[in-house]
Each structure stands twice: as structure tokens, then as C-alpha cells.
Amino acid sequence: MNIFVLVKRTFDTEEKIVVSGGKIQEDGAEFIINPYDEYAIEEAIQKRDALGGKVTVVTIGGEDAEKQLRTALAMGADEAVLINTEDDLDELDQYSSAYILAEYLKDKEADLILAGNVAIDGGSGQVGPRLADLLGINYVTTITSLEIEGTNVKIVRDIEGDAEVLETSLPLLVTAQQGLNEPRYPSLPGIMKAKKKPLAELELDDLDIDEDDVEVKVETVEIYLPPQKAAGRVLEGDLSAQVKELVNLLHNEAKVV
């Protein structure tokens, strides 16, 4: 099994967002592997251990993303690839990200590509399905179970709380939903081993991509924080009076019930 995992470096979920000069401030922020991508990495490792083969983790980003790739290697991935666009591109969108990944993957003969179903920063969930389309392979999103036998694949996917059971075949791209597995923490020996595992760095030139090919289709006009919610009212009095008051407020003041 030739397995690839798409990973993205994202803000830690604990981080508060600060906007200045029209941009999200990254200084001093902690970064992590996008949590949904961790499920994808874990699943890739389990499938490799069961079926044999190799797991390659791939990201697009700058030098800083090396840290997240090393973490994936420490979890148990075999190789990592950083497609470094820092010097070539000011901005990326889902179109350009999928294009770059497709150019990298088109001659790799991947049997299985895994990704998170959405990144917790941009939150669009587009790159996986777009990439599958560019590669001409099938895709299944938000999966919670994956069984592979030969080239036959049985999947359970989450569709808004319901479970859809389906069958398809390799080659395939899947995106991970929470519940797929329990991602492992890198072990100390894993971290030591990861330092020696191959981590290749590519630039657009290495993939024969022209900057014009990856011009973004979507333009950000403004980034801003939502208005701060004023602290509300904590009700007082005995509990049954509070409950009566609450129902009255919801019915007559907020008019939501």
C-alpha cells in the first residue's frame, strides 16, 4: 500500500485570534497538526501496519511546517514532503493548493490518500475532494470507519449525525471525521527515530509549476473579529423563580420560544 497523508499546520485550538493590520497575527502563537489530520495520520499508520507499505506525509507551507511533519514522522509515518511555497507565492487558496498537490501526486501511484475533512483555520474542506478530482480518483469525505480488503473498500461515513455505509475501491482519497480512531501521541523512541527519517523539501520549480498556474481564484477583502458579546444576566432568587423568569425572558424578551 502506497499511502499519502495531507497535513496542515494550524493554530492550536487554545489560541485566541488577534487581528492587526488586516491579518491574523501569528507571532507567539502555538501551532499544531490540524486535529482532523491527526486522525488521517493515525489511520494511515494502522493500515500500513496491517497491510504493509509506506506512509508519506505531505504539506504545503513554509519552513515552520517542518515541525508538524517531524511530529507525524514521530507518530510513525515513514517519510515526509514539504512543498515550500514561501518564496514563490504570497497567497494560496483551495484551488491552488489542490493544483500543487495534484502535480506532486500525479505520478506517485498512490493507493490511498488520507486527509482531515476540514482544517480548523480556513474551514472550507475543499482541498481533498478537489485533489481527488484532479487525480481522477474517487473520494469519500467525513469517514468514521475504513476497511480495506485487496482493492475493495468498505466505509462508514458521518452525514450530519447519521451513518452512511458504502462500498468503493482503491485508489481512493478519504477525509477523516472525529471518531475514526484515537490518534497516538509520539513516543520518545518515535521522536528519536523521526529525526533520521527522510524529509524532502520541494519548491514549485521542482514540480514544474508556473506561478501563473496557481493564481488564486478567491480574494480576501477583510478579516475581523466578531463583536464581543456583552456579559449576560445571571438570574437570582430561588431556583424555581429563576426558571420561571428564564422561560418568561425567552418567551417575551428574546422571543425565541
Added chain:
Amino acid sequence: MSKKVLVLGEVREGSLRNVSFEAIAAGLQIADGGEVVGLLVGDAVADLTQELIAYGASRVITVEHPHLKNYTSDGYSQAILAVIEQENPEAIVFGHTSLGKDLSPKIASRLQSGLISDVTEIQGAGDDTVFVRPIYSGKAFEKVKIKEGIIFATIRPNNIPPLVKDDSRSGEVSSVSVDITNLRTIIKEVVRKSTEGVDLSEAKVVVAGGRGVKSEEGFEPLKELANLLGGAVGASRGACDAEYCDYSLQIGQTGKVVTPDLYIAAGISGAIQHLAGMSNSKVIVAINKDPEANIFKVADYGIVGDLFEVVPMLIEEFKALKVNA
């Protein structure tokens, strides 16, 4: 300049989902005086065309085929791309639902177009349409536009108000025949797990429980309250990790982002990741034993108390309200 907008109507268990009507309203704003063409895809959808027109579609196109009974990205994209080729729309709107999220990137890839996902507000119209969407799960927002080419967006349920239904509206209905072939995914079954058929992302009322719910059985009063209010049950990560409920109920930065009219948080402390998933709800009620709990900072109304005392009392009060109404 006015635009021709194609809007996908989404059918679930034989009925149109509300987000379809919201998408028509979004389409009308982008159209800026142009026409909104409704599109229905399935094995038997002809009965639903008039409803799209009543909500503002100028006309409706159907694509019916036995292979479209269940949604698959292969089947639906073949149907929709055939209609796009025939109609040449200048803009496309889908709901940001499970189906819309899965399908829209494939269509955008085929059209080599941009795609703006999970839109909560539309400003301007026509060529100057600007889309507002949450990023970092609602911790921030961005305004984006398509630089050139087809305008393509998915809208989050429950955020863009639909038009008032008007059955006197009329419009042409036509069908396009498409041969649906080479489906690479076979749907075996769908196991329904959601509460009483109210979808969490579309629910007007969400009653969510956290670690304070203490057990799987602890969710029962929350379910009763949700059912009484026609809402859905949600949960914090803490409750899911403790296996009190299924991960599909999780609300937060990982999990679902919801914006109901009323969000009742019971026994939820209010970690920043959870707040990201619900703090844009219209009215928030917090019930927690700990007066210092973070959740009270975003709540419009708070009750400091044990949820197992408060929730049953709330149920009785709401029942009384219904009887008197």
C-alpha cells in the same frame, strides 16, 4: 450587472431542506435582478418543483434518474455539470450541508473555479457580491469575493433568511435527461442516529450537555427538553470523550459549529474550543453549578444550579407555556 444564478435544492427523505429556500434568497441577492434557476436532482423530485418557485426561484430544472436515488458525488456531479453546460449560470449556490460540502469542491474543480464555502452573510450584489464566512471556527470572520469567473458559494444553514413562501408565484419547470454512469461508490445503507429527525446544524434550538451530564442516561432530560422545543441535542468534547454520547453530537472547534436561535448549555464549562462552535448563536442560556464557569461570559441568561434540578423544572415551565399559548 444582473446575473443568472443556479441554486441546488436539497431533498432529504422526500422533502426539501430549509437551506434550499435560504439558498434561493442568497441566489436572488447575487442575481441582482437576474433570474434564479432552481435545480432538483434525484430519482423522483418532480413533486417538489413548485415549492422552490414559491420561495422565489424563477424556474426549476429537474434531473431524474434511478441512479440518483442516493447521493453520490459521481452521480450528482454528472447531473449538475450537464445542467451547468446547458444553462451557463454566472453564479451557483449550494447549502453548506453534508451533501454540499462533499459535492461543491468536485464541481468547482471541474469548472476550474473558486468556491467560497460556509457563507453566513452576503453583502452587495451582482459583480460586487462579498461573502462573509467564519474562520477559526467562528473566532474570526473574513469577507471574500471571487476574483473572476463563476461565483460559487455554499451557505451555512440557518443564517440567511428565506423569502416568505408565496404559492401564487409561478415559473416554468423543465427536465434535463442525463445518462448517469460509472458510479464508483455504492451506498449500502444509511443508519439514522440523529435525534427525532432534527438536524443539529439546522436546528433552531440546541440543548447541549457537557461533563456535568455525568452519564449517557444523564442526557435523557436534555433530549426531553430538546424534543419539547423542536430542537436537537448537542454536546461538548468533554461529554463525547467521556462516552456519554456520540461524537456526531460534538459542538466546537473540532465538531460542529452551530448558530441556532436558542442554545441551552447544561453542565458545560465553556472551554474556548467549545465557545468557538456556539458563541454566534442568537440567544445563549447557561446552566452550571460553578458560578465562575467560562460559559457565563457568553451567555445572555445564566442560572447557577444543578442541571438535574433545573432542566426538569424548565421542561415543566415550557409545557405550561405551551398549554397557555
